[in-house]
Amino acid sequence: MLRLHQNDQTLDPQSPLAIRGLSVSYGEKPALFSVDLTVAPYSMTAIVGPNGAGKSTLLKAALGVVPRLSGQVSIFGRALASERHRIAYVPQRASVDWDFPANVRDVVLMGLYGKMGLLRRISRDDLAIAEDALAQVGMQDFAHRQIGQLSGGQQQRIFLARALAQNADLYLLDEPFAGVDAATEAAIITLLKKLKDAGKTVVAVHHDLSTVTAYFDHVAMINTRLIAQGPVAQVFTTAHLQEAYGGRLATAQIDRLREAGHY
Amino acid sequence: MAFTLTYNVALVMFGAGLLGVAAGVTGTFMFLRKRALLSDAISHATLPGLCGGFMVMVALGGSGRALEGLLLGSAVSAALGLLAVNFLKSQTRLSEDAAIGAVLSSFFGLGVVMLTVIQNMSAGRQAGLDQLLLGSTAAMLREDAEMIAIGAALVFLVGFVLHRAMTLTAFDENFARALGLNVPLIDAAAMALVLAVTVAGLKIVGLILIVALLIIPPVTARLWSNRAAYIWPIAGAIGGASGLIGAGLSSLAPDLPTGAIIVLVAAGFFLVSFLVAPARGALASAMRHRKFQRRVHRRQGLLALAQGYRILEPYTRKLLQREGYVRADGVMTERGQSAATAAQRDEARVAYLRSKPDYAEFLSRHDGLSDLSRAFTRDELAHIDTRMEAAS
Amino acid sequence: MNGAEFVPLSLPPILIGILAAIACALPGNFLVLRKQALIGDAISHVVLPGIVLAFLVTQALDAWAMLLGAGAAALFAVVMIDVIKRVSRIEVGAIMGVVFTTLFALGVLLLEQSSASSVHLDVEHALMGNLESLIWLEARGWASLLDPVALASLPTELSRLALTLVLIVVLLIIFWRPLTLSTFDEGYAESLGLPVRAISLGLVMVAALAAVTAFDAVGSIIVIAMFICPAAAARLMTDRLRSQIWWSVGFATLSASLGYVLAGYGPLWIGLDNSVSAAGMIATVSGLILALTAVLGPKRCATTT
Numbered sequence: 019m020l021r022l023h024q025n026d027q028t029l030d031p032q033s034p035l036a037i038r039g040l041s042v043s044y045g046e047k048p049a050l051f052s053v054d055l056t057v058a059p060y061s062m063t064a065i066v067g068p069n070g071a072g073k074s075t076l077l078k079a080a081l082g083v084v085p086r087l088s089g090q091v092s093i094f095g096r097a098l099a100s101e102r103h104r105i106a107y108v109p110q111r112a113s114v115d116w117d118f119p120a121n122v123r124d125v126v127l128m129g130l131y132g133k134m135g136l137l138r139r140i141s142r143d144d145l146a147i148a149e150d151a152l153a154q155v156g157m158q159d160f161a162h163r164q165i166g167q168l169s170g171g172q173q174q175r176i177f178l179a180r181a182l183a184q185n186a187d188l189y190l191l192d193e194p195f196a197g198v199d200a201a202t203e204a205a206i207i208t209l210l211k212k213l214k215d216a217g218k219t220v221v222a223v224h225h226d227l228s229t230v231t232a233y234f235d236h237v238a239m240i241n242t243r244l245i246a247q248g249p250v251a252q253v254f255t256t257a258h259l260q261e262a263y264g265g266r267l268a269t270a271q272i273d274r275l276r277e278a279g280h281y
Numbered sequence: 282m283a284f285t286l287t288y289n290v291a292l293v294m295f296g297a298g299l300l301g302v303a304a305g306v307t308g309t310f311m312f313l314r315k316r317a318l319l320s321d322a323i324s325h326a327t328l329p330g331l332c333g334g335f336m337v338m339v340a341l342g343g344s345g346r347a348l349e350g351l352l353l354g355s356a357v358s359a360a361l362g363l364l365a366v367n368f369l370k371s372q373t374r375l376s377e378d379a380a381i382g383a384v385l386s387s388f389f390g391l392g393v394v395m396l397t398v399i400q401n402m403s404a405g406r407q408a409g410l411d412q413l414l415l416g417s418t419a420a421m422l423r424e425d426a427e428m429i430a431i432g433a434a435l436v437f438l439v440g441f442v443l444h445r446a447m448t449l450t451a452f453d454e455n456f457a458r459a460l461g462l463n464v465p466l467i468d469a470a471a472m473a474l475v476l477a478v479t480v481a482g483l484k485i486v487g488l489i490l491i492v493a494l495l496i497i498p499p500v501t502a503r504l505w506s507n508r509a510a511y512i513w514p515i516a517g518a519i520g521g522a523s524g525l526i527g528a529g530l531s532s533l534a535p536d537l538p539t540g541a542i543i544v545l546v547a548a549g550f551f552l553v554s555f556l557v558a559p560a561r562g563a564l565a566s567a568m569r570h571r572k573f574q575r576r577v578h579r580r581q582g583l584l585a586l587a588q589g590y591r592i593l594e595p596y597t598r599k600l601l602q603r604e605g606y607v608r609a610d611g612v613m614t615e616r617g618q619s620a621a622t623a624a625q626r627d628e629a630r631v632a633y634l635r636s637k638p639d640y641a642e643f644l645s646r647h648d649g650l651s652d653l654s655r656a657f658t659r660d661e662l663a664h665i666d667t668r669m670e671a672a673s
Numbered sequence: 674m675n676g677a678e679f680v681p682l683s684l685p686p687i688l689i690g691i692l693a694a695i696a697c698a699l700p701g702n703f704l705v706l707r708k709q710a711l712i713g714d715a716i717s718h719v720v721l722p723g724i725v726l727a728f729l730v731t732q733a734l735d736a737w738a739m740l741l742g743a744g745a746a747a748l749f750a751v752v753m754i755d756v757i758k759r760v761s762r763i764e765v766g767a768i769m770g771v772v773f774t775t776l777f778a779l780g781v782l783l784l785e786q787s788s789a790s791s792v793h794l795d796v797e798h799a800l801m802g803n804l805e806s807l808i809w810l811e812a813r814g815w816a817s818l819l820d821p822v823a824l825a826s827l828p829t830e831l832s833r834l835a836l837t838l839v840l841i842v843v844l845l846i847i848f849w850r851p852l853t854l855s856t857f858d859e860g861y862a863e864s865l866g867l868p869v870r871a872i873s874l875g876l877v878m879v880a881a882l883a884a885v886t887a888f889d890a891v892g893s894i895i896v897i898a899m900f901i902c903p904a905a906a907a908r909l910m911t912d913r914l915r916s917q918i919w920w921s922v923g924f925a926t927l928s929a930s931l932g933y934v935l936a937g938y939g940p941l942w943i944g945l946d947n948s949v950s951a952a953g954m955i956a957t958v959s960g961l962i963l964a965l966t967a968v969l970g971p972k973r974c975a976t977t978t
């Protein structure tokens with residue numbers, strides 16, 4: 019234990035998203051402290067933890083959207099800058115002003131901006147990709163609808179469609195099920211599972227503990243620090259939940275989760 | 282030119298000082314209510330009313346300079362401007378900033394149009410209404426100064442009486458309502474005070490820059506204190522000092538614009554405060570941030586050492602080396618060894634405490650970074666260790 | 674209208690007013706959508722110290738130096754606002770108020786100190802511009818529009834503004850995608866690797882460019898009004914960004930031309946002898962257009978709850 023270089027732990031080059039020693043702070047309290055995370059390839063990983071645990075911050079810091087105090091990130095074993103085109107990020111629905119003057123197709127086409135560059139005209143192919151992405155989320159009939167007129171679930175679907183249009187390998191979703199109707203939730207999870215089957219990797223910040231086992235195969239539990247990560251069956255345990263949620267998740271609630279047969 | 286305290290200079294200084302106090306106190310409420318720039322809309326929107334008041338008074342056969350008429354006119358147009366801002370904000374999809382900007386510029390534009398009409402009127406040429414844009418103390422009369430002083434004193438008194446209700450409203454509107462306060466009335470009173478400050482300040486600071494006296498002192502005060510109870514007296518003091526000093530300075534040379542000098546003195550207070558204020562100043566926060574960053578890296582590095590991981594971060598390596606935890610060749614020193622073990626033990630303790638809901642309150646004493654021995658007594662730590670051993 | 678009178682006396686100021694209005698309204702659309710309308714207000718205030726400083730340094734009213742000075746002042750103001758906001762965590766509206774009033778006061782002070790010089794530069798000019806005096810002496814009528822000799826003597830403000838407008842339009846077309854994307858969804862734009870801070874700063878610089886070129890000809894009242902009113906009114910007419918831009922261009926054109934005509938001829942129609950401030954009237958008309966769209970605009974209300 020005396021030598022520094024004894025137990026090498028570098029960033030796993032196989033992992034779509036590997037993070038080492040990530041610390042982020044807003045002001046003078048750490049939002050994340052020394053988080054290590056290695057997302058398994060072709061997995062569906064849930065990031066869970068109590069409110070204010072730094073779940074969204076983890077995604078944003080990984081993408082360089084918020085500055086990091088320390089830490090390294092690798093995407094498919096390489097630097098973020100060279101692999102950005104392989105990532106599709108779905109921000110929280112509430113993070114944008116839906117009163118923006120645009121229609122549904124405009125927003126989905128934004129997913130193709132990376133490919134189109136500054137001046138290339140929108141081609142027939144681009145439109146076909148956008149239409150296909152909308153069809154996948156069941157919104158093909160809404161292409162010309164003003165985005166402000168959509169319900170919460172519909173807004174979430176077109177955010178997802180924008181990410182699908184990017185045709186990425188790694189999908190990072192921030193609370194995709196927050197404030198959506200049951201039908202949308204079912205549609206989104208079916209779609210995410212299809213992505214996984216197609217060889218993509220999905221990471222989602224998730225709030226609802228009761229659906230973790232049904233929706234995801236891997237889970238990372240955080241509360242400023244990483245509590246545990248790995249396959250759901252190994253990580254989603256009473257001990258870890260208690261450590262992550264502390265007093266905020268009463269033993270009774272955990273018992274209820276267990277009785278419901280979730281793990 | 283040397284500073285000579287003539288009666289006139291003293292009068293202007295006194296008036297400007299009182300005006301500054303009144304503006305600082307009034308501005309604090311607008312600032313705490315996150316409406317600082319609404320004051321800008323109010324002050325600009327007074328211009329058409331001032332001109333309208335003047336024109337009506339001339340039409341009725343007066344000289345057009347009576348303060349009551351100008352005040353009434355500016356109150357009417359400022360109220361119309363506020364109504365327009367509220368309408369755009371609540372009845373259309375436009376946000377408040379666009380509403381403020383639109384009202385400010387179009388009302389001011391209308392005022393300028395009316396100003397050119399007045400300049401073409403025979404009575405208008407001597408009126409000097411255009412001097413009200415930037416203020417002019419050169420030809421200030423004794424009764425002007427007295428009016429300003431009285432007006433400012435009245436504003437200060439009303440502000441003083443209302444400050445508690447205003448602070449409460451700014452802090453938590455719903456709570457203020459629940460206590461039975463008439464929130465719309467308090468808001469209206471604040472706007473009326475802004476209007477009064479604007480009109481009282483026309484001669485000294487002028488219509489365009491008066492908003493500076495309403496914004497800079499409260500923002501400066503905010504840098505010094507996190508408590509509303511201190512912010513408004515500090516803001517009043519800074520406003521008063523700016524008025525007094527600025528008016529004095531501007532009397533040193535003939536063509537120094539009083540309003541601009543007063544604003545620049547206030548800005549000087551702001552700049553100094555921004556650099557050195559302990560609560561939110563730049564130096565203090567830069568130092569706090571560096572210290573915090575070091576703590577994060579130190580802790581993170583020690584934990585990595587304890588777990589035998591390689592430290593990837595160059596800054597962490599340098600820091601640990603500089604503080605004597607590791608040697609240049611990367612080997613832990615004895616000091617590093619014991620610090621790493623302690624950090625690791627603390628981490629285990631925290632993990633244990635976190636999993637016990639009963640300890641949630643207890644744990645909240647810890648900031649998540651420093652040694653546990655700073656947040657807990659030795660007895661408490663011993664107690665935790667015994668419980669942990671029993672549990673494992 | 675009599676061409677011999679209209680072409681030399683009214684056509685150039687109207688054209689200059691229109692060009693200035695459009696140049697400001699284009700970036701204004703994005704300022705309004707980003708809820709940074711008051712950055713426009715701030716920019717138009719800090720242009721004054723920038724211009725005066727450039728004048729004090731070069732001792733001449735050189736267009737390029739003034740452009741540079743005003744651009745530097747705008748950049749300085751925006752960076753200061755950002756730094757103070759980050760450090761003090763105070764509401765950004767109040768910080769804007771501190772910064773732009775301070776710089777404006779500085780501009781006034783410098784202006785008064787430099788007023789000993791014979792150059793025509795004063796606060797009134799800064800506010801209201803001198804649109805009415807931008808006449809085309811060589812013009813003899815509509816035919817002069819085809820006469821290269823006469824055209825060469827058009828006020829230089831006209832060509833300068835036209836050039837600025839072309840530049841702004843080109844920049845807008847080139848950066849349309851990053852600009853719209855980062856305006857709508859900054860986090861997503863950043864995840865794609867777009868330099869969102871540079872884009873935001875670039876927008877401010879374009880606004881400053883429009884402000885300073887327009888400022889010299891038409892004064893700061895029009896600049897503020899044109900940043901905000903046409904774009905805000907256009908937002909109430911349509912739900913698509915492209916058509917919003919076109920509406921704002923239309924409203925800017927209408928404000929400038931109608932405002933100028935009303936200021937120049939309106940008083941004569943109602944029996945007064947002298948014309949009134951064109952800059953003020955253009956700002957007033959733009960406000961009236963906004964008022965109309967706020968009551969009648971088909972998209973005046975948000976559809977989201």
